[in-house]
Amino acid sequence: xxxxxxxxxxxxxxxxxxxxxxxxxxxxxxxxxxxxxxxxxxxxxxxxxxxxxxxxxxxxxxxxxxxxxxxxxxxxxxxxxxxxxxxxxxxxxxxxxxxxxxxxxxxxxxxxxxxxxxxxxxxxxxxxxxxxxxxxxxxxxxxxxxxxxxxxxxxxxxxxxxxxxxxxxxxxxxxxxxxxxxxxxxxxxxxxxxxxxxxxxxxxxxxxxxxxxxxxxxxxxxxxxxxxxxxxxxxxxxxxxxxxxxxxxxxxxxxxxxxxxxxxxxxxxxxxxxxxxxxxxxxxxxxxxxxxxxxxxxxxx
Amino acid sequence: xxxxxxxxxxxxxxxxxxxxxxxxxxxxxxxxxxxxxxxxxxxxxxxxxxxxxxxxxxxxxxxxxxxxxxxxxxxxxxxxxxxxxxxxxxxxxxxxxxxxxxxxxxxxxxxxxxxxxxxxxxxxxxxxxxxxxxxxxxxxxxxxxxxxxxxxxxxxxxxxxxxxxxxxxxxxxxxxxxxxxxxxxxxxxxxxxxxxxxxxxxxxxxxxxxxxxxxxxxxxxxxxxxxxxxxxxxxxxxxxxxxxxxxxxxxxxxxxxxxxxxxxxxxxxxxxxxxxxxxxxxxxxxxxxxxxxxxxxxxxxxxxxxxxxxxxxx
Numbered sequence: 001x002x003x004x005x006x007x008x009x010x011x012x013x014x015x016x017x018x019x020x021x022x023x024x025x026x027x028x029x030x031x032x033x034x035x036x037x038x039x040x041x042x043x044x045x046x047x048x049x050x051x052x053x054x055x056x057x058x059x060x061x062x063x064x065x066x067x068x069x070x071x072x073x074x075x076x077x078x079x080x081x082x083x084x085x086x087x088x089x090x091x092x093x094x095x096x097x098x099x100x101x102x103x104x105x106x107x108x109x110x111x112x113x114x115x116x117x118x119x120x121x122x123x124x125x126x127x128x129x130x131x132x133x134x135x136x137x138x139x140x141x142x143x144x145x146x147x148x149x150x151x152x153x154x155x156x157x158x159x160x161x162x163x164x165x166x167x168x169x170x171x172x173x174x175x176x177x178x179x180x181x182x183x184x185x186x187x188x189x190x191x192x193x194x195x196x197x198x199x200x201x202x203x204x205x206x207x208x209x210x211x212x213x214x215x216x217x218x219x220x221x222x223x224x225x226x227x228x229x230x231x232x233x234x235x236x237x238x239x240x241x242x243x244x245x246x247x248x249x250x251x252x253x254x255x256x257x258x259x260x261x262x263x264x265x266x267x268x269x270x271x272x273x274x275x276x277x278x279x280x281x282x283x284x285x286x287x288x289x290x291x292x293x294x295x296x297x298x299x300x301x
Numbered sequence: 302x303x304x305x306x307x308x309x310x311x312x313x314x315x316x317x318x319x320x321x322x323x324x325x326x327x328x329x330x331x332x333x334x335x336x337x338x339x340x341x342x343x344x345x346x347x348x349x350x351x352x353x354x355x356x357x358x359x360x361x362x363x364x365x366x367x368x369x370x371x372x373x374x375x376x377x378x379x380x381x382x383x384x385x386x387x388x389x390x391x392x393x394x395x396x397x398x399x400x401x402x403x404x405x406x407x408x409x410x411x412x413x414x415x416x417x418x419x420x421x422x423x424x425x426x427x428x429x430x431x432x433x434x435x436x437x438x439x440x441x442x443x444x445x446x447x448x449x450x451x452x453x454x455x456x457x458x459x460x461x462x463x464x465x466x467x468x469x470x471x472x473x474x475x476x477x478x479x480x481x482x483x484x485x486x487x488x489x490x491x492x493x494x495x496x497x498x499x500x501x502x503x504x505x506x507x508x509x510x511x512x513x514x515x516x517x518x519x520x521x522x523x524x525x526x527x528x529x530x531x532x533x534x535x536x537x538x539x540x541x542x543x544x545x546x547x548x549x550x551x552x553x554x555x556x557x558x559x560x561x562x563x564x565x566x567x568x569x570x571x572x573x574x575x576x577x578x579x580x581x582x583x584x585x586x587x588x589x590x591x592x593x594x595x596x597x598x599x600x601x602x603x604x605x606x607x608x609x610x611x612x613x614x615x
Contacts, residue, residue, distance in 0.1 A: 034466045037466045121362065
């Protein structure tokens with residue numbers, strides 16, 4: 001009996017290894033190795049020898065590429081742009097998603113299923129197509145929205161240099177409100193009803209209950225959404241790339257990711273591109289580590 | 302986050318989601334003793350706000366639908382939200398014939414990348430998630446920590462390193478350059494672990510073992526059928542992610558014949574600046590690319606709801 005039990009346990013270990021192998025082989029091949037290779041590449045730089053004859057040589061340059069990237073104002077501006085973007089985007093998107101979830105969760109809401117579906121649908125639209133549609137909706141002559149605003153006496157240029165940030169935030173907000181609203185709504189539905197009823201009996205109104213009972217109880221879901229939103233924001237690429245065609249104020253290196261892309265494909269500087277990618281990944285990892293520590297620390301406190 | 306993840310207990314599993322439809326409990330909260338008019342105003346305010354936001358969310362989609370029925374003249378003149386002439390079939394025809402029908406080639410590529418990639422990827426995720434949930438082995442939580450780290454690393458930050466690696470091994474501008482990386486889905490492994498904990502009671506596996514079934518047989522004939530709803534959920538999200546993927550194909554592919562729809566539409570849009578006749582093509586092509594996803598999400602509502610709840614309710 002004892003030996004057969006042990007045999008069963010060993011068999012289970014073998015099965016576990018068998019089941020985990022496909023995932024980890026691919027995981028290592030497509031995530032661990034490329035990042036390792038990028039770190040390796042980032043330590044070299046291509047030097048054109050002499051007058052350009054004889055091709056290029058690869059020379060070890062230590063942290064030279066990192067110094068170049070960090071020393072480049074365009075790269076640093078990318079982080080500033082992301083920072084500003086987050087300052088506008090996170091309150092608007094997370095705030096609206098949270099407000100919508102609370103509205104849906106209130107006893108007064110009707111047709112909850114319909115609203116959830118309708119609000120979620122934009123998330124099914126590919127990011128690139130969402131960006132295309134909105135840029136068309138920003139383009140005077142093509143857009144009924146611009147026309148409508150004009151006829152109302154409002155002049156708003158979506159493609160001006162000082163409205164670029166707003167225009168990009170609007171696209172991203174449209175794509176992500178519904179997704180996060182569903183997450184918040186699911187978390188709200190999991191709140192024990194007695195808690196809400198007790199607050200009602202104590203004489204708290206619906207707004208008061210939302211702010212001081214419901215929101216604190218779904219704090220974990222809100223923190224997690226913030227984390228994923230920040231990580232998503234760091235990789236911002238599609239929306240500003242599409243907009244940059246229509247708005248010259250959004251340059252080809254508006255975000256760090258766009259900077260890395262231009263370094264690789266416009267300047268053919270793979271070392272610099274690798275260094276920029278590594279810096280971005282490290283920054284993202286450090287930030288998410290910080291946010292998780294902060295939120296889990298608060299939860300245990 | 303790690304504290305919540307390490308114990309994907311049954312309570313947080315999405316299984317009971319369908320029975321918790323809000324419509325099923327009409328009078329769940331006693332209404333405060335306010336006047337009837339006050340309650341009515343509250344109702345109007347709440348639903349009015351929801352309608353307003355819904356209008357904003359639907360506006361671009363409505364415009365896309367209407368714009369796809371217009372020709373060049375209709376697009377640039379007249380009322381954007383009014384039907385003027387019905388050129389939808391001509392537009393579809395134009396989309397289909399442009400560049401010797403390359404659009405359908407892109408569509409087929411997208412179906413291959415997303416359909417086969419997501420099927421394979423979800424299966425691999427389910428295998429791994431099941432192993433994490435149901436087996437004990439040394440270093441388990443450390444390995445799972447690696448998965449979570451994978452969730453947190455930005456996918457586009459890995460795309461460029463992937464390109465550099467692929468160009469080293471000669472895979473750039475091939476089908477595999479896009480297909481292999483999209484199979485890997487760390488978040489799917491996380492979801493699969495949660496689903497496995499929620500859907501498969503340990504006693505069922507014990508019973509199968511008592512009956513003498515091997516571990517692999519138990520997985521395929523007992524566990525996998527029970528996890529099917531979870532599998533569909535992971536598949537749906539991965540399918541959408543791959544269908545919507547733009548950065549990786551942009552980096553990897555230069556041969557138009559390998560493009561997915563997203564990248565193809567992007568290249569048409571780039572043309573549209575010089576040749577405005579590409580605008581109707583981009584618009585109608587976009588509509589055609591969005592339809593399968595909308596249909597999938599409308600018909601599989603239970604699954605994406607379950608997926609989003611499982612990923613967050615804790």
